[in-house]
Amino acid sequence: xxxxxxxxxxxxxxxxxxxxxxxxxxxxxxxxxxxxxxxxxxxxxxxxxxxxxxxxxxxxxxxxxxxxxxxxxxxxxxxxxxxxxxxxxxxxxxxxxxxxxxxxxxxxxxxxxxxxxxxxxxxxxxxxxxxxxxxxxxxxxxxxxxxxxxxxxxxxxxxxxxxxxxxxxxxxxxxxxxxxxxxxxxxxxxxxxxxxxxxxxxxxxxxxxxxxxxxxxxxxxxxxxxxxxxxxxxxxxxxxxxxxxxxxxxxxxxxxxxxxxxxxxxxxxxxxxxxxxxxxxxxxxxxxxxxxxxxxxxxxxxxxxxxxxxxxxxxxxxxxxxxxxxxxxxxxxxxxxxxxxxxxxxxxxxxxxxxxxxxxxxxxxxxxx
Amino acid sequence: xxxxxxxxxxxxxxxxxxxxxxxxxxxxxxxxxxxxxxxxxxxxxxxxxxxxxxxxxxxxxxxxxxxxxxxxxxxxxxxxxxxxxxxxxxxxxxxxxxxxxxxxxxxxxxxxxxxxxxxxxxxxxxxxxxxxxxxxxxxxxxxxxxxxxxxxxxxxxxxxxxxxxxxxxxxxxxxxxxxxxxxxxxxxxxxxxxxxxxxxxxxxxxxxxxxxxxxxxxxxxxxxxxxxxxxxxxxxxxxxxxxxxxxxxxxxxxxxxxxxxxxxxxxxxxxxxxxxxxxxxxxxxxxxxxxxxxxxxxxxxxxxxxxxxxxxxxxxxxxxxxxxxxxxxxxxxxxxxxxxxxxxxxxxxxxxxxxxxxxxxxxxxxxxx
DNA sequence: ATGAAAGCGCTAACAT
DNA sequence: ATGTTAGCGCTTTCAT
Numbered sequence: 001x002x003x004x005x006x007x008x009x010x011x012x013x014x015x016x017x018x019x020x021x022x023x024x025x026x027x028x029x030x031x032x033x034x035x036x037x038x039x040x041x042x043x044x045x046x047x048x049x050x051x052x053x054x055x056x057x058x059x060x061x062x063x064x065x066x067x068x069x070x071x072x073x074x075x076x077x078x079x080x081x082x083x084x085x086x087x088x089x090x091x092x093x094x095x096x097x098x099x100x101x102x103x104x105x106x107x108x109x110x111x112x113x114x115x116x117x118x119x120x121x122x123x124x125x126x127x128x129x130x131x132x133x134x135x136x137x138x139x140x141x142x143x144x145x146x147x148x149x150x151x152x153x154x155x156x157x158x159x160x161x162x163x164x165x166x167x168x169x170x171x172x173x174x175x176x177x178x179x180x181x182x183x184x185x186x187x188x189x190x191x192x193x194x195x196x197x198x199x200x201x202x203x204x205x206x207x208x209x210x211x212x213x214x215x216x217x218x219x220x221x222x223x224x225x226x227x228x229x230x231x232x233x234x235x236x237x238x239x240x241x242x243x244x245x246x247x248x249x250x251x252x253x254x255x256x257x258x259x260x261x262x263x264x265x266x267x268x269x270x271x272x273x274x275x276x277x278x279x280x281x282x283x284x285x286x287x288x289x290x291x292x293x294x295x296x297x298x299x300x301x302x303x304x305x306x307x308x309x310x311x312x313x314x315x316x317x318x319x320x321x322x323x324x325x326x327x328x329x330x331x332x333x334x335x336x337x338x339x340x341x342x343x344x345x346x347x348x349x350x351x352x353x354x355x356x357x358x359x360x361x362x363x364x365x366x367x368x369x
Numbered sequence: 370x371x372x373x374x375x376x377x378x379x380x381x382x383x384x385x386x387x388x389x390x391x392x393x394x395x396x397x398x399x400x401x402x403x404x405x406x407x408x409x410x411x412x413x414x415x416x417x418x419x420x421x422x423x424x425x426x427x428x429x430x431x432x433x434x435x436x437x438x439x440x441x442x443x444x445x446x447x448x449x450x451x452x453x454x455x456x457x458x459x460x461x462x463x464x465x466x467x468x469x470x471x472x473x474x475x476x477x478x479x480x481x482x483x484x485x486x487x488x489x490x491x492x493x494x495x496x497x498x499x500x501x502x503x504x505x506x507x508x509x510x511x512x513x514x515x516x517x518x519x520x521x522x523x524x525x526x527x528x529x530x531x532x533x534x535x536x537x538x539x540x541x542x543x544x545x546x547x548x549x550x551x552x553x554x555x556x557x558x559x560x561x562x563x564x565x566x567x568x569x570x571x572x573x574x575x576x577x578x579x580x581x582x583x584x585x586x587x588x589x590x591x592x593x594x595x596x597x598x599x600x601x602x603x604x605x606x607x608x609x610x611x612x613x614x615x616x617x618x619x620x621x622x623x624x625x626x627x628x629x630x631x632x633x634x635x636x637x638x639x640x641x642x643x644x645x646x647x648x649x650x651x652x653x654x655x656x657x658x659x660x661x662x663x664x665x666x667x668x669x670x671x672x673x674x675x676x677x678x679x680x681x682x683x684x685x686x687x688x689x690x691x692x693x694x695x696x697x698x699x700x701x702x703x704x705x706x707x708x709x710x711x712x713x714x715x716x717x718x719x720x721x722x723x724x725x726x727x728x729x730x731x732x733x734x735x736x737x738x
Numbered sequence: 739a740t741g742a743a744a745g746c747g748c749t750a751a752c753a754t
Numbered sequence: 755a756t757g758t759t760a761g762c763g764c765t766t767t768c769a770t
């Protein structure tokens with residue numbers, strides 16, 4: 001976008017060379033060829049093509065014309081080698097194929113693409129990794145990208161520090177990391193909002209499906225924050241959450257299914273009348289499992305999720321929606337600012353709002369339909 | 370994976386330098402530093418670190434030790450500049466956040482990552498683009514990546530040819546392109562299988578929800594191939610498909626919804642008893658719309674999709690499943706072969722199998738439950 | 739088995 | 755406003 005884009009180069013091929021412009025597509029075209037064709041020096045060509053000042057208008061036009069004719073495109077490797085900038089951002093994420101992550105990537109790519117940046121995708125180990133954190137090779141990363149977007153990745157201290165020392169800007173999405181810019185939702189408020197909704201419907205026996213086994217004390221606090229909001233809201237209502245109604249589900253559909261079966265199979269434990277699921281995918285699994293047990297949703301059981309998943313309306317799922325694609329856009333802009341801006345700026349944390357969407361999977365207590 | 374990974378570099382920082390190894394993380398460490406620390410020349414370090422022959426075992430160990438101690442990582446830009454290889458593959462896709470694409474990317478990333486390649490994500494205009502095709506700047510791409518994966522992207526002839534002339538291997542997924550390697554499903558058979566299933570259940574009035582408006586005559590033939598399979602199977606059964614039951618839906622949920630409402634609102638046209646949707650997402654939209662009209666699925670209407678979407682079982686959706694993640698893996702391997710292999714090899718097209726999954730959204734004709 | 743030297747394609751000083 | 759020169763950090767002949 002920001003770079004001059006040569007056309008699909010309708011090079012006069014095959015026929016005898018009329019002039020320098022008719023090089024076959026296969027032959028390498030460097031800045032010296034453009035210089036020769038335009039009659040200027042490589043330095044001037046470089047300046048002209050990058051829109052730098054100190055080039056006369058006529059020269060710029062001539063250079064651009066020559067470059068377009070030859071189908072010239074500067075070598076990213078060469079310019080990265082000398083400028084130290086790669087025009088590429090990296091994005092590290094535990095999954096690409098989960099809705100939340102792909103939606104964030106989508107939003108980020110939109111902004112990066114418009115700014116002329118490429119996007120490099122780095123996989124990282126899943127959070128179920130026993131190490132409980134993520135180590136990235138900062139020197140490797142640093143030489144490939146101008147900045148990094150970390151999606152729900154609780155980078156371990158060492159990775160963080162080395163990244164900072166190398167002056168690679170990092171912006172997080174979904175997790176707050178001390179000293180880094182980030183885009184976040186207030187997950188405690190999310191937990192409170194969902195719980196408040198269920199309480200208002202008359203529910204008292206509410207289960208939490210999430211991932212609060214405490215193994216993620218390193219920064220990946222999404223689930224625990226939501227759980228805390230749940231507990232606080234319950235206590236504010238004068239209720240003490242039943243520990244037996246906390247179920248570890250991870251963030252997956254399978255996890256939601258399994259959790260539901262578990263919570264309805266505890267001998268001597270009264271089942272819940274409502275479930276607050278840590279994500280829409282967990283909620284979907286729970287709905288599926290509930291129906292497979294012959295339970296009516298919301299007649300016998302109300303279920304609410306979190307995310308505003310693209311497909312949530314198909315399940316008529318009540319949810320606390322967050323602007324996921326926007327988070328990608330915002331994070332991308334934060335990263336661009338850090339790279340484009342003059343000096344290193346203090347980390348800024350952007351908190352995005354959420355919205356309770358009341359749909360059909362939550363209903364008043366005791367109103368079997 | 371294939372590269373020596375320096376540890377998180379527990380560099381003795383802050384304290385007075387005991388030796389060369391204790392450089393602060395911030396200072397640049399190049400091959401000359403490693404050479405100095407190990408007592409060999411840069412050339413030998415380069416050879417040792419890349420596992421090239423002609424280096425004694427003891428030297429190799431010494432060099433590796435020095436590199437690890439210093440936390441050295443070679444500059445990709447510098448080596449790309451000289452070797453012409455970037456150790457990066459590109460993947461062009463119209464969407465990242467649609468299930469099919471993210472699943473393919475997932476599979477490809479798995480293979481690329483294990484082979485030590487990075488993955489660059491390129492967005493392209495959506496297929497609804499009036500141009501009906503995609504133009505990519507081959508010179509720009511060529512200097513950034515060693516190969517390209519094109520997902521359901523009917524690249525226009527010019528893009529293709531320039532890519533080939535530049536010797537950039539391209540592998541397609543989902544669409545066959547003359548002269549290129551690719552991974553495909555036999556979409557005509559997919560259409561036949563779905564239709565056969567519905568016919569076997571007694572349905573005769575079957576609608577096709579897809580995208581056969583004929584605008585994609587440039588290679589994006591997924592929908593038309595499935596439509597053709599549908600027609601052929603119908604004719605084989607002695608039935609002539611009703612043109613009024615062909616509905617353009619694209620590949621989206623919204624499209625499926627809209628198509629269903631349309632097909633049930635045509636004055637004087639008998640509605641279908643079954644729908645063959647070109648994708649699971651279209652089928653999901655159709656199910657949702659059908660239920661919102663008070664229709665029972667499959668009591669009043671059977672619906673089958675295509676894909677084997679991760680969430681399809683939640684809808685109890687019958688579908689012709691394709692191994693999506695595997696297609697990403699296979700395509701990635703094809704690309705690796707082309708890059709790693711000796712000479713240019715002839716394009717190979719891999720056809721992957723599909724599987725009819727009978728679930729609850731399809732049922733026998735006239736058995737309202 | 740190892741080293742010295744040249745250079746990949748570009749950009750950034752420093753001329754002019 | 756434009757050209758000349760040097761060099762980014764590696765890899766690769768070509769010597770030794």
